[in-house]
């Protein structure tokens with residue numbers, strides 16, 4: 001009841017201020033960090049923005065001035081005490097249409113508790129505008145046990161419950177009602193369920209879906225390392241300090257980021273970059289060196305995306321000569337430079353970023369042979385194995401077995417791409433050289449990408465590749481007990497589930513797929529549900545991956561987040577083939593609920609996702625919790641320790 | 644029955660369709676012969692070296708000359724209304740999801756068509772052979788994407804039949820082009836704005852009652 005009264009009290013106060021703002025024309029239209037108090041006059045939990053003690057974040061307000069007037073001063077107050085910005089670390093910027101953006105960069109607070117944030121803006125004619133929000137400084141229990149020296153985040157992009165189940169059925173088998181063997185992921189002792197909404201939608205994309213783990217906060221879709229603002233500038237948004245930066249500063253830990261995607265893709269970039277545009281590849285990759293290697297102790301960066309690292313005149317370069325276009329380079333305003341101790345950045349399309357990484361002491365591996373040629377003395381590692389996203393597990397393995405490159409893949413161009421588990425081994429061997437420990441993000445990216453494409457065999461294969469990387473992490477943890485492993489996702493992709501098993505052999509499917517018979521050939525006679533699904537049986541080859549995905553009586557997958565696709569249940573010979581342009585000979589069109597305009601593939605869903613944890617501090621990762629909670633649980637283990 | 648209007652051409656016609664159309668004109672044989680065939684695996688030397696990609700001797704020879712090349716339109720509405728992306732295999736490119744972090748091969752051909760009124764290229768599924776003049780070198784396109792080979796396209800033909808294909812369609816009929824990319828602005832409600840139609844925290848008070856024993 002106390003809470004209820006408090007709500008009414010604050011609502012009444014805000015009512016007064018709303019009344020007075022009808023006379024005082026300037027108004028505050030945005031206050032960062034985001035809060036329900038600002039947006040809904042609701043001061044009750046959950047508090048939208050939460051930070052660690054001493055974790056840095058920017059304060060920002062957008063103020064609408066009267067026509068022709070300017071905003072001359074802005075004061076932010078926390079619990080009534082004016083915030084004094086560091087030298088050069090604040091600004092009031094005109095952003096057009098009589099709007100002004102006021103910032104104080106890199107604020108931090110050491111005292112746990114809920115704080116009231118007030119902004120008071122003064123217009124050139126002395127009229128004032130004020131607004132109130134709040135944020136919480138989380139409390140960390142100190143000396144709670146041994147600290148997690150190393151933290152390993154494994155993110156299966158788009159990897160929901162069913163993606164894991166499918167990987168288990170294919171790679172481990174199920175019979176007589178039980179899984180024959182568990183996945184490596186299944187052996188992690190603690191399990192939680194994670195909610196994934198982003199700041200602006202129930203359905204997140206991968207940028208806020210990873211930003212939450214790196215910062216403990218919510219972001220808008222498409223944005224990473226920042227809160228939303230009202231400018232088109234991709235690089236001026238209010239920032240939140242990344243875990244890597246915080247742990248480098250406070251504990252001198254090292255940071256590693258490895259992915260099977262382009263390294264500028266949303267999930268990896270959300271662990272180091274700060275931009276409202278997840279697509280700004282040139283700037284994000286420059287930031288990896290200029291900001292993350294310099295301030296976050298970034299020691300390992302591996303994945304695809306070599307195009308961003310090549311001077312623009314070089315064949316295959318993707319570097320963009322602009323700070324505003326898609327793929328843009330970065331330039332940050334002076335208050336960010338001063339507050340966050342980062343360089344200004346520059347539009348420099350001809351930068352040789354590989355050479356710059358090498359100058360900064362990074363060993364560069366262009367392929368698996370390059371990784372295997374490491375001497376063991378390397379302390380910094382850059383691996384760029386493809387121009388864009390790396391090729392997928394199924395096609396990499398097929399090439400290793402038969403020297404045949406899948407159509408549509410880039411394997412003829414980049415034939416020696418490592419598997420995620422091989423990248424994981426090398427990353428752990430480099431990062432474990434730091435006596436103060438490390439944090440690493442390992443992303444299995446194409447579980448999501450191939451789920452979008454509704455290419456069943458390829459995402460299942462990538463989920464198996466992910467599990468093999470997890471097995472390497474578990475082995476590392478066994479030898480290094482003060483290691484916390486967290487295996488989760490950023491969101492579910494494609495509304496995937498296992499709907500049953502095929503009633504027919506592979507050769508029968510091949511015949512049906514060529515028949516043009518549509519649903520009459522490929523639905524009722526093929527899709528076995530309940531008892532008829534039985535136990536689809538796959539075998540593994542000596543390399544540990546499925547001998548073939550085209551077994552008789554195979555597992556069948558349905559997609560609830562689907563766009564239109566043709567389906568013949570067979571492995572698609574061509575990589576990334578458009579789902580409306582493949583399997584057409586079977587003429588079995590599965591119509592999607594997803595409208596397809598501008599998206600054209602299956603979509604992310606708002607379903608909760610599974611999280612598995614093991615090692616130091618893992619016990620906290622149980623129950624149903626928000627994705628931002630995972631950050632605070634991990635930081636409790638790193639800062640305060642755990643039993 | 645005639646196929647009037649411009650909207651119906653996108654889907655392949657059912658096999659049993661009976662209407663008689665004018666035979667689509669083919670690209671003239673003599674024009675065809677003046678174009679040197681190029682394939683997507685002749686663009687860059689493979690495998691790639693440790694850094695960038697090198698053009699093959701053959702494609703360097705063909706720079707500035709008339710070529711023909713066979714492949715598929717990428718299912719994607721480029722912001723450049725005079726252009727489409729062309730690759731060896733049929734693929735969809737989801738710019739909203741991926742930005743420019745993608746799997747589109749660097750061998751991708753950026754095809755520039757003569758501008759025609761309020762038309763823009765609209766995806767068609769056919770395997771196509773394109774005729775035009777090849778241009779090499781990195782160039783930043785309107786979308787920000789850097790292309791490494793471009794075709795000033797004279798003719799788009801059906802690779803199977805040789806018939807000329809019209810890939811341009813009025814922009815107004817292309818719903819995919821109307822979807823804006825995610826924007827930074829206006830995402831969150833604010834307390835001094837009119838009460839939102841849907842306040843996600845509206846039931847808060849009702850939910851608080853179990854607080855007292």
Ligand SMILES: [Zn+2]
Nearest residue numbers: 158448449493
């Ligand atoms: Zn996705």
